[in-house]
Amino acid sequence: MGRFVARRLLQMIPVFLGTTALIFFMVHLLPGDPLAALWGDKAPDPVQLAALKHQQGLDQPLLQQYLSYMGNLLTGDFGTSLDGRPVLDKITDALPVTVRLALFAFAIEIVVGIAIGLFSGLRRGKLFDKGTLVLTLLLIAIPVPVLGFVVQTVFGQNLKWVTPTVQDSNDITQLVLPAVVLGSLSLAYVARLTRTSIAENIKADYVRTAVAKGLPRRKVIGTHLLRNSMIPVVTYLGTDLGNLMAGAIVTEGIFNVQGVGHALYQAINMKEGATVSGFVAFLVLVYLAAGLIVDLLYAVLDPRIRYA
């Protein structure tokens, strides 16, 4: 187990280096000059443009830019964005907001999704199961913007239970609406996956044995059935957490949440290499960590899986 974790951690290094390099060079390939764009439609003043280029180090060969960027990264310096703020500041501004929103949505999809999936799996073919099928299909079919605007209009503007948009991104109680919208699609997937897995495993030998041994129903379902049925769900949840962390540009836009999605979108638009690379480097780490945790969870859930 320890060796497995160590090996996975070592593997992360080339993956991290590769992805950041790819992003760095891809941002460079985007059309247009980010500094000239500071002047908008107006012709940039060549003297000032050259001075800014020099200050940002953009007048050096691309490879050298990359090397000095990576060198700074190792010392914890994420560089400076075009507006003069350190990229790390931008990350630490946006990341807590996104983490809160993502975990909120994640909690909703786990609790509600697994509960719905479990009950409809146990009552296969019954009314609840059919109702769940309709509900989840509906959630999967409705595009996020539509759901977002409907929820915003109904709860924010008509019923006035909450403000239509998030007034303070750092106040978690205001994130209820966006979290529900953000979690709803994954919730449907989690419910479908859980239901199918449960419905399949309920006929398995070990469940029949557990029932035959006279174990209480609660224990049969909780310890034996549910635990074994979680493997496909956990796989999905692992990648989904990464997706949620990368930010949801659409949801953030509708509810005016100032998170990673928006920051990244703006940085890409402005072709800010340092900011984009910084955010992506962070997200790559999140993905890698989530992948590792999922792999470790397999072993916990199913003792037959061993990591040497």
Added chain:
Amino acid sequence: MPVAARARWVLAVATSVALVATGCSSSGGGGSSSSDASKTFSYQSSEPQNALQPANANEVGGGRIIQNLFKGLVDYDPTNAKIRMQVADKIETSDSQTFAITLKDGWKFHDGTPVHAKNFVDAWNWGANPASNQINSSWFSDIEGYQDIHPATGKPTVDKMSGLTVTDDLHFTVKLSHKVSYFEYKLGYIAFSPLPDGFFKDPAGYGQKPVGNGAYQFVSWAHNSQVVTKAFPDYQGVDKPKNGGIVFKMYTTAEAAYADLQSSNLDVMDQVPPSALATYKNDLGDRAVDAPQGAIQNIGFTLYQADWAAPDKAKVRQGLSMAIDRDVITKTVLQGSRKPATAWVAEGVEGYKDGACGDFCKFDPAKAKQLIQDGGGVPGNKLLITYNADGGHKEWVDAVCNSIRQSTGVDCLGDPKPDFKTARAAITGHQINGAFRTGWVQDYPLNANFLSDVYRTGAASNDFGYSSPQFDEAATKADEAPSVADTVTGYQQAEAVLPSGMPAIPLWYYRTNSGYSSKVQNVKFDSFGNPAWTQVEVKG
């Protein structure tokens, strides 16, 4: 400056011009009621792209915050777009080249230090120096000595422009390197704001916590969230604030801001989202705003290409202009958010001359066909209009093309570039084939701005390669005129040259389509698309 796409690069100048009040913006929703001068109101904003230094803000996010924190020598009257004195007591010139400026006594910065002549001179010298990395540095290029502090190559040899001389605390003179009769109009731009002495010791720190001399003083800046300001009790301007301050709330989308406006979580917004254009007047009732803006949309032509350079081709361009049904397109596709253009200068601007374009801006398919034929036809009988796909231009470009195709039989297609940067690179790099979307947003409300900076031979924003000796001569004569009034008529004469060459087809003028919440009243928008900030009243 030209009309930009996604980010509106409006060079926001001081509070100004609540033009035609459209019958609905004159008083607050439900009639005017008592107001509380200590209460603040919120305004939809976007995160400033640069530190809050006056010479470094050329986009709306930072620009409109700066224009409230700082006040220059002059600004523009909210009632008629005319220039009015603020810190300046008088600006005198006898030769349109040397300007003697007298300041009013008693102006103070928010830190309590007085506003003196040296605060202007130091600020301009600092802003012009390339070492200060100020985006608006070229605004000082009219001043004598700019070439030494901002040389085309190499390091600056001086740190002061020779044209600026401080006489005493309240007097200084500005000598320009050439005659610019309307120089005082330029002085309304935020880049010409004064800076307190403390600024020069820590420009970066002051960029995060600006200290100005405007109607509002800086309180706090929570990045990506909001900038809070409060009314400055010692403000000496003619427009004393009728409210307690402005909170600039950052919004990622106009849709989100509109949802907040309807539920009174936001008080005044910038522009309603396109999705709400059809409904906002119903949604907001008498709180909806529909006011003219000093901005125009054009279709420019590549006169630098052999196909379009021939003198006869002007007729083809005139014909194409007459083939566009502006009335129908502005009413349907653009949902009344634009007004058909009849000139190259936008409506409401000083020197605006209705109908300068003449018959060439009137829809007449028969005459259009005739003119195009007379001019030898469109090269290849096909017109491509390049535009940026991220600015909501597709709909009207397609509509214009349909109009041209139906009325003349010329094949016309939109040529989208992925985003604004790419489109601009193609336009300035002369990699356009035929025609492109272009436009202009006023830097200051004077017709010279719409003409000199765009159609003069070699002008920075002359992306057409247009060169007309008559136009240049008229413009130069106007620049050297003894008074602003003469300049205005001079430039009207220059504008009269444009129909014959038709380097760009005027399409329509922009409008401010906005609104405000039930908590505020007396919200009037100026031709820069900004509310008259100090005049907004918050209900008690």
